[in-house]
Amino acid sequence: MENISQYIIISGKFHEIIAQDLNLKSEKVEKEVYETSWFKELIHYVIEDFRKKKKVDPIKYAEAVRQLVELMGIEKTLDLFEKKDVKIGRSTIRGLARIGGEIPEIKELIRKGKLRLTLAWEIPPIDRDERIRLAKKLSSLNYIKGKEYLKSMK
Helix, strand or coil: CHHHHCCCCCCCHHHHHHHHHHCCCHHHHHHHHHCCHHHHHHHHHHHHHHCCCCCCCHHHHHHHHHHHHHHHCHHHHHHHHHHCCCCCCHHHHHHHHHHHCCCHHHHHHHHCCCCCHHHHCCCCCCCHHHHHHHHHHHHCCCHHHHHHHHHHHC
16 A cells, blocks of 8 residues: 555545455455554654654655545544544645645645645636646746735636
């Protein structure tokens, strides 16, 4: 799973597919996935980076949150974070999950520090080329000006 997760986000359907192939209950497979070192490291990474104001790698952080949401669903992810004393809201989880699945060009702007994570997750679901153009425009603005620009688009 660790090797696979380097290339793709593993979805919740994973449990069902493996369960069907192995003729097991989906809940059993899901429980076993949650016991893997890969899954535990994923949670540990999110918790450790959450406490830092400036993320070591904001894209890796967003992708980790996205992975948890894909595997567990948003409600179970929220419950997990609450149990781990990680104060993160639904809208933040949604925004991070959106960035975790963002197109490479926008991820690269974020990774290089040109585009703020919190501004990027507010980019509307528009055509890919338009998203890139808008992301580049936002990267030339500070946060407040970027928010104003996005608001003026509505």
